Amino acid sequence: MTSTSSTQQPAPSPPKSNKLPEAGRTPAAGGQDDRPWYADAVIYQVDPNLFVDSNADGRGDLVGLTQRLEHIRELGATCLWILPFYETPYHDGGYDVSDHRKVDPRFGTVGDFENLVRRAHELGLRVVIELVVQHTSDQHRWFQEARRDPSSPYRDYYVWADEPEESDVEPIFPGVEDSVWEWDDVAGQYYRHVFYSHEPDLDLSKDVVRREVADIADFWLERGVDGFRLDAVPTIMERTRAADPTDDGLWWLSEFRDHLDAGRPGAAIMGEVDEWPEKYADYFGDNRRLNLILDFWVNNHIFLALARNDAEPLVEALRQQPEPPPGARYATWLRNHDELDLERLSDEEREEVYAAFAPEEEMRIYGRGIRRRLAPMLEGDDRRIAMAHAVMLSLPGVPVLRYGDEVGQGDDLSRPERTSVRTPMQWTDGPQGGFSKSDDGLAAHLITDGEFDYRRRNVVDQAREADSLLDRLRDLVHARRAVPEAVNRAYHPVDVGVPGVLAMRHDGDGTSVLMLVNLTPDKVVARAPEFSLDGAQEILVDPASKGSGRDGDGLALAGYGYRWIRVGV
Template sequence: MDELWYKDAIFYAIDVESFQDGNGDGVGDFRGLTSRLDYLEDLGVTCLWLLPFFTSPNLDNGYDVKDYYSIDSRLGNLQDFSEFIAAAKERNIRVIIDLIIHHTSNEHHWFHAASNDPSSKFHKFYIWSEEKPEKTPPPSFPGQENDVWTYEKRAGAFYFHHFYSFQPDLNIDNPDVQYEIMSIMEFWLAFKIDGFRVDAATFIMGDNGVKEDEIRNPVGFLKKLCKTVTDKNKEAILLAEADVEPQKIPDFFGKGERFNSLFNFILDNYLFLGLAREEAQPIVEALKLPMPPKACQWTNFLRNLDELNLGKLTEEERQDVFKKFAPKEDMRIYNRGIRRRLAPMLNGNRQHLEMAYSLLFSLPGSPLLIYGDEIGLGENLDLEGRTSVRTPMQWNAGTNGGFSTVPAKNLFRAPLLQGPYGIKKVNAESQQQDENSLLSWMKRLTRMRKHCREIGWASATVQNTDNPQVLVLTYEYEGNALLIAHNLSGKPVRFKLKSRRYHARQLIDIFGNRKYEPTTEETIQLDLDEYGYRWFRVNRLKIESKDGN
C-alpha cells in the first residue's frame, strides 16, 4: 500500500466534455477520455482530477449538480465510467473526482421538494429566511450576481447562495444532509476512485459570513468525511479547494487527520506577482507559509480551469499582474481575476513557459497541470466568463483539431482554429513527432520530477544570492540534496550563492534550459540565460552549517 502517494503525484485536470469525443456527437465523453489514456501515461502524469461529470443543467460547467448518482448523458454512463477507471488503473494512473457538497442545482429534486413543501424534511436541506437579511456577504461573482439571497415563490421565502442564484447552498449542519453526503461519497468510492477534490471547502469549514450557513462542528464533519473515505479505501484522499488566509490553514490540515492536501492559492498569487515583476522576493515571502503536517501536502498550480484569482494581492500588486498578463479589460473577470491560459499570458515565449513550468515543478508540494498545458493551448476570449480557458483539446491539425468528427456546427464548443494558438500551429500530434516541442520537453520535466522525490517530501530552503531576480531553492532528504535555480527575468544573469552550506563547485547539472558548462573546483558564480533554469544534484554535501545561509 502507498497511503502517501499524493506526495509524489503529478496531477492533471480534465474537463471530460472538452477532452475527446468518443462517439461522434460533438461532446467529449468517457469513451474518448479512455482512448487517450496512453497519451496521458506517456506524458507522465500520475493522477487525473476530473471536473464535474454528473447530471446537470450545465449553467456553471457542471458545478450545478442535478443528480449526484448519474452521469451527464452526453458524457456516457456508469458503465463507461467504470471501464475508464479500470483502464486508468491498468496504466497506474489514479483518478480523483469533484465532490460538490456546498450547494446543488436549483433543479435538484431536494430543492424542488424543499420549495414545494416548507414542512418537508428537504426544506431544512437549504438555508431560508422569510425576510431578506440586511447584513450579507458580498456575492462571489460581482458583475454577474448582485445578491446572495433569492426569493423562491413556492416556498414564500428567500434562499441563500454564495455563488449563482441557481446554486442554493446546502445546510451542511443538518445531520440528514451529512448522511446524504456520505452516501454520495460511498457510491463513487465503490468505483475504486482514489479520492475527491472537495469544491468550495473554504465555506464548508464555516468561513461563510452568514450565521445560518455555519456548521457548528466543522472539524467533526470533516472527520466524518475522512472516515467515509478511508473506510472504503485507505489510499483515497481529500484535496481541498480552500482559498483562505494563512492563519486558517491549520484548520484544514489539523495534525494530518483532516484534508490530505490543499491547493496553494496563496503561493499562486505571489508566483504571478514574481513573474510579473521578474523578482524572486514575492515567491520567497509566500514560501514562508508553514509546511503541512508530515502526512499532508500542498498541491501547487499556475492555472486551473477557473479564473486566475488574485484576491490575495493588494490592489497595487494586482494591477502589476494585470498590466503584465491581462492588459485588456476582456482578459479580466470579477475585478480580481484573469481568464486566460498561461501560454498566451506569456506571449507564447517558449523559454518563459519552460521556466514557469520548471518553477512550478520545483516548488515544495505536488504540481498540477490542466489539460492542454503540455502543448501550450490558448484561450478563446470570445467565450463567456471562465469558459474561455475550457476550449476543446487540440489533438491534430485536422477536422476540429481531432477532438470530434462531427460538422463544426454540431460541436458543443469549437477548438481554436486560427491564429498563433490555432489547431494548425498547436496540436499534440505534431509535437509528439518533434523532440524539441513543448510536449516533448514536458515529458522530460515529468520524468525529472519523479527522480527528485526530495521536492515532494522535504521542506524547501531559500538560498540567498547576490541577484534579486534569481530564486534558488534547496531540498535535503534521505542523504540526498537538490539545488534548483530560476532566473525570473528576461535578461541573462550571473549570480553567486551566499551560503556556507552549498558551493557552486559542488553542483552537478541534471536538468536545465540548455547544456551549461559544468561546474569545477574553481567555479564561484553560476550563469542563467534569460528565463533560464538549472536543476543540480549536490555533490559532497557539506554540513558545517545547517542554517545554509
C-alpha cells in the same frame, strides 16, 4: 559536472494489474517508507467535456478520456483529476449538479466511468473526482420537491428565509449576481445561493445533508476513485459552523475524514481553500482533515514574481506559510478551469499583475482576477511557459498540470466569464483538431487564428519536434519525479546573488538538489557558495542553457532558463 539526466528515460511501465498499493500507500524510492500515495503525486486536471469526443456528438466524454489516458501517463502525471461529469443542466460547466449518483448522458454511463477508473489504475494513474456539495442545481430532485412542499423532508436540505437575511456571506461572482438571495414563487420564500441563482445552497448545518454527502462519497469510492477535490470548502464551513461553532466549523472535515477512512483508508481529500495562509493549519488539522490544500496563496505570488521578474515575492510567500503536517501537502498550480483569482494580493500588487498579464479590461473578471490561460499571458513564448512550469515543479508540494497547457493552448475571450479558458483539447492539425468527428458543432469553438490556432499548436505536431513545449514539459515532469529529495519537504530557498533567479534547495538522505529557475529574459550567473559544484550531477537543463555550465564558481542560465543539479554541501 557529470550529466546523469533522467529525462531521457521512458515513462514507468504500467503495472500488470489494476491493484494499487494497499491503504493508499506508495513505497518511496528505495522502499524506505510508505508515504501516502498523494505525497509525491503529479496531478493532471482534465475537463471531460473538452478532452476527447468518442461518439462524434461534439462533446467530450468518458470513453474518449479513457482512450487518451496514455498521453497523460506519458506526460509523467500520476493522478487524474476529473472535472464534473454528473447529471446536470450544464449551466455552470457541470458544477450545477442535478444528481450526484448519475453520469450525465452527454459523458456516458456509470459503466463508462468504472472502465475509465479500471484503465487508469492499470496505467498506474490514481483518480480524483469533484465532490460538489456546497450547492446543487435548481433542477435537482431535492430542490424541486423542497420548493413544492413546505413539509417535504427536502425542505431542510436548503437555506430559506421569508426575507433576505443580513450576513457576511457575499456573492462569489460579483457583477453577475447582486445578492445571495433569490425569491421563489413556488416555495413562497427566498432561498440562498452563494454561487449562481440556479445553484441553491445546501444546508450542511443539517445532519441529514451531511449524511447525504457521506453516501455520495461512498457511491463513488465503491467505483474505485482514490479521492475527491472538495469544492468551495470555506463556504461549506459557514454552514457547518452554523450547526456547531466548535473549531470554526472545521469539525465536519474531521468527521468526513473519519468516514472515508472507515470505508477506504488512504482516500485523499483535496480542498479548494482560498484563504489566508495562517488558516491553512486548521484546514489540515494534523492531517486528520484535508490531505491536500490547493494553494491560492502561493499561486498568487507565483504570478507576482513572474510579473516582477523577481523571485522574492514567491520566496517570502513560502516563508509565511505554515508547514503542513506529516503526510499532508500543498497542491500548487499555475492555471485551472476558473479565473486566476488574485484576492490574496494587495490592491497595488494586483495592479502589477494586471499590467503584466491582463492589460485590457476584457481580460479581467469579478474585480479580482484574470480570465486568460497561461500561454497567452506569457505571450506564447515557449521559453516562458516552460520556465513557469519549472518554477511550479521546483516548489515543495504536489504539482497540478492543466490539460492543454503542455502544448501552450490559448483562450477565447469572446466566451462569457470563466468559459474563456475552457476550449477543446488540441490533438492534431486535422479537422476539429482531433477532438471530435462531429459535423454539427462542438461543445466550444476551437481556436482557429493567431499564435494559438490548433493547426499551429497541437499534441501530434509537438510530439514530433525536439525541444517543443510538450517535450520540455515532459522532461520537467519526469525529472521532478526522479528527484526524491523534492518530495521530502526539507527545502530551503537559497540566495544565489541574482534577484531574478528562484533557487530552491531540497535535501534528502545525505544528498541535496539545487533547482535554479531564471525568471528574467537575460543570461545570468547564479552563485551558491554554500554548495560544492565539484562532481555535481546535472539532472535537467533547458535547451538554451545546455551549451553553458560552470562559470567560475557559478552556474550559467540562459534567459528564462532552468537547471537542476545534485550537489555536495
